[in-house]
Amino acid sequence: MQQSTVYSLSHEVVTRIGLSLFNSNDVVTSRKALISLATTCRYLSEPLLDIIWRELPDTIPLFLLLPSDLCTTTVEEIPLEPWYKQRTELVLLRTPVADDFKRVAMYSHRVKILGYRYDQRVMKPRHEDYKIPSHVWDMLAMHGPAPLLPNLVELHCTLSGPRFDTKASIDHLHEIMLQRDQIHGPIDFSLGICSGSSSAHEVIQSITRIAPNLRAFQWFQTYAKWDLRGQDICNLPHMSELDALSLQVAPDTLHAIGALPKLSDLAVAVDFSTSEWRDWNYTSSEHSVGLFPVLVQLQLETVNLSKTAELMKTITSPFLANLTVKVRSWNPSGSILAAFCSAVGGSPFQRVLRSLDLTIQGSWSSSDGNPTYPTHSKVIGPLLSLGRLEKLRLEAHLPMVFLDNAFVDEMSRAWPNIREIRFAQVIEHYGFQCREEPIPSIGDPDCPKVTLLGLSPLAKRCQYLQVLQVPVDMRIRSPERLEPACRSGPPLFLMRSRRSDLHTFIGEGCVMGDPWEVASCLSLMFPQIRKIRCGHSSIAKWSFMSEVYSELLRVRSEEWGWANQASQEESQ
Numbered sequence: 001m002q003q004s005t006v007y008s009l010s011h012e013v014v015t016r017i018g019l020s021l022f023n024s025n026d027v028v029t030s031r032k033a034l035i036s037l038a039t040t041c042r043y044l045s046e047p048l049l050d051i052i053w054r055e056l057p058d059t060i061p062l063f064l065l066l067p068s069d070l071c072t073t074t075v076e077e078i079p080l081e082p083w084y085k086q087r088t089e090l091v092l093l094r095t096p097v098a099d100d101f102k103r104v105a106m107y108s109h110r111v112k113i114l115g116y117r118y119d120q121r122v123m124k125p126r127h128e129d130y131k132i133p134s135h136v137w138d139m140l141a142m143h144g145p146a147p148l149l150p151n152l153v154e155l156h157c158t159l160s161g162p163r164f165d166t167k168a169s170i171d172h173l174h175e176i177m178l179q180r181d182q183i184h185g186p187i188d189f190s191l192g193i194c195s196g197s198s199s200a201h202e203v204i205q206s207i208t209r210i211a212p213n214l215r216a217f218q219w220f221q222t223y224a225k226w227d228l229r230g231q232d233i234c235n236l237p238h239m240s241e242l243d244a245l246s247l248q249v250a251p252d253t254l255h256a257i258g259a260l261p262k263l264s265d266l267a268v269a270v271d272f273s274t275s276e277w278r279d280w281n282y283t284s285s286e287h288s289v290g291l292f293p294v295l296v297q298l299q300l301e302t303v304n305l306s307k308t309a310e311l312m313k314t315i316t317s318p319f320l321a322n323l324t325v326k327v328r329s330w331n332p333s334g335s336i337l338a339a340f341c342s343a344v345g346g347s348p349f350q351r352v353l354r355s356l357d358l359t360i361q362g363s364w365s366s367s368d369g370n371p372t373y374p375t376h377s378k379v380i381g382p383l384l385s386l387g388r389l390e391k392l393r394l395e396a397h398l399p400m401v402f403l404d405n406a407f408v409d410e411m412s413r414a415w416p417n418i419r420e421i422r423f424a425q426v427i428e429h430y431g432f433q434c435r436e437e438p439i440p441s442i443g444d445p446d447c448p449k450v451t452l453l454g455l456s457p458l459a460k461r462c463q464y465l466q467v468l469q470v471p472v473d474m475r476i477r478s479p480e481r482l483e484p485a486c487r488s489g490p491p492l493f494l495m496r497s498r499r500s501d502l503h504t505f506i507g508e509g510c511v512m513g514d515p516w517e518v519a520s521c522l523s524l525m526f527p528q529i530r531k532i533r534c535g536h537s538s539i540a541k542w543s544f545m546s547e548v549y550s551e552l553l554r555v556r557s558e559e560w561g562w563a564n565q566a567s568q569e570e571s572q
Contacts, residue, residue: 006040011047018051053110059148062111063090063132063140065103070096071136089131096143104145111149115156155211158192186238187211190218200226200247208235215239216265221246225269231256241265245301251277258291258314265297270311272304290316297322305329305336305360312343320349329362332396334374338382345382353386360396361426373398375445377407384414390464395424399446400471400509405454408470412457420467421458425509439511439538448473448511452521458500459525465500468526471509474518502526505533512538515545523552 018037024030031052038048056062063071073088189211191203200219207214214236228247233239234256240263248271249257257263271277292298295317302308305327323344337360344356364373374380379402383392392415394400400423411421440447448471455472458465505526512518522529532549534542 007043014044014047015051018048022051049107050110053107055113056111057115059114060132062104062108062148065107066096067100067103070094070100089133090136092136092139096139098143098145101144104148108145108148109151112151113154113156114149114152115158152187154188154190156190156192186213186215188216188218188241189214190220192220200228201230201232204228204230204232208232212236213238216241218243219246228253233257234259236260238262243267245269245299248274250274255291262294263292264294264319266292266295267299269301270307272302272307277304277307290314292317292320295320299324301326301328303328305332305340309336309340309343312340312347316348318348319352320347321352322355323353324355324357326359327361329360331372332360332362332364333372334379334402337374338379341380341382345385350385350387352388354388355391356383356386356389357391357393358395360394360398362397364396364398374402377402377404381407381410384410387414388417389415390417391420392418393420393422393424395422395426397426400425401446401448403470404449405451408450408454409457412461416461417464418462419464421465422467422469422506423471423509424469424506425471442473442475448509452476452513452518456525459502463500465502467504467506468502469506469508473511473513475511475513476517476521500526501528503528503530505529505531507532507534507542512541512545515541515548519545519548519552523549523556527553527556 018034021030021034021037034048034052038045038052071090071092074091075088189207207217212235215238217236217239218241225246225248227250228244229250229252231252233253237260239260242257242260242263242265245267247269249268254268254270257266257268291314293316295315296319298315298320300308300311300323302311302325308325308327325340340358344350344353347353373396380394383389403423411418450470450472452472452474453476455468455470458468505522529549532542532546534546
């Protein structure tokens with residue numbers, strides 16, 4: 001029998017073991033074990049060193065590999081209230097030559113990621129106490145290898161401090177990598193800014209000059225948003241991902257972003273309230289040209305729902321699958337919401353859209369105080385053309401009373417693959433308590449039109465449905481008060497043959513009825529519910545209904561078990 005050794009392990013297995021150690025929660029112990037394995041033999045060292053050096057916080061670990069006769073370090077104490085901080089400075093002892101970088105080159109080609117994302121900066125170690133003077137950078141750039149990191153694919157930079165120029169800092173980052181020319185390979189770049197004196201336009205200019213083949217760009221900012229103007233971003237034709245929610249995009253810049261031929265993932269904020277956007281009109285020849293040709297995912301933050309609806313008409317991509325829109329509007333209305341739904345329902349991506357998440361923040365009332373929220377389900381009727389929809393979430397400061405049983409039936413027929421339906425009304429919170437909502441009478445304008453029996457089409461047709469939030473009047477009505485389609489009663493006995501996978505039912509906005517009747521009906525239609533979130537009225541009834549629902553499922557499960565056992569005994 002052949003003896004097993006480390007050489008019998010494939011490099012794939014060694015890499016998996018190394019990644020398991022690298023991603024362990026016990027960072028200190030796992031990294032020591034990883035280094036010990038890497039120094040065992042050359043067969044293990046190659047794949048494990050690739051893991052160890054794959055991600056660096058900065059280039060300091062590489063420069064610490066320089067020969068001791070080339071450079072040394074000095075310690076300087078910086079007075080900071082109420083203590084002193086030590087800073088280590090790299091000092092050159094002589095002029096470097098090419099042979100001094102041989103050891104650095106052994107590891108620099110393994111580096112794929114430099115720096116940490118802005119939102120990870122407090123979780124990862126850095127060499128903030130090291131300083132490399134500018135003249136040292138000049139000497140290293142003059143005699144060192146170019147580029148220093150030939151296989152770099154991700155670059156993350158966080159800029160902070162009381163006074164610095166953001167554009168100059170990015171140019172300096174280019175020097176840190178000893179990059180004498182452009183970065184020609186595809187690269188992902190994230191920029192975190194805590195403070196700065198430059199404009200977003202200048203930063204984009206610097207980035208386009210350094211990395212014209214940029215593939216993905218993320219911008220994080222902790223204070224007031226910068227305005228992004230100009231069309232310099234069109235000089236990044238290979239960009240496929242752009243996250244600029246921390247910026248306010250001007251019309252000309254958005255037009256340049258939309259013209260990027262490979263852009264598939266976009267997150268952007270647009271302030272339609274500025275003077276530049278007030279005269280913007282989709283029907284003008286300048287903006288009617290098709291934009292965003294291959295967009296797959298879009299996250300949009302705006303302040304005007306009407307302009308957002310016009311913006312939807314500029315998207316020509318037939319591949320858009322995920323659409324998230326957050327609107328902070330002070331004057332939304334049912335007609336404007338209908339225009340938005342029409343723009344989405346009649347778009348080129350109506351046959352492929354799978355997720356639609358719309359949040360509208362603002363008061364649905366006119367200047368004279370009259371309500372402007374929708375009162376009929378035809379407002380969102382165009383969304384029924386989204387045949388592949390899997391997630392629909394509409395959240396707003398308005399009562400979702402425009403839904404009715406007929407529209408729920410149409411939803412069940414139009415969206416057979418739906419997994420999540422949420423019509424959420426934002427409820428005001430007071431401390432840790434929610435306001436107790438008054439119980440409306442049947443027929444009141446603020447009473448939900450969807451009845452408990454009206455949910456049966458979803459149980460029959462939407463077998464993949466997992467999360468449901470629809471305002472429902474759960475009070476069982478007398479036959480003369482039911483709609484004609486529900487007077488004969490739903491065929492609840494058919495639910496067992498093709499029951500829904502619904503596991504979460506959200507009762508916010510619902511009107512609770514008799515807990516026993518509600519629990520009995522839900523247990524027949526949706527016997528898979530594991531979580532029931534109560535509404536803001538009749539909280540005690542909601543809790544009791546949940547207990548009854550669980551007990552009914554337990555009893556019914558025992559009955560089915562006894563029936564199956566009896567059937568098997570009879571067959572024997």
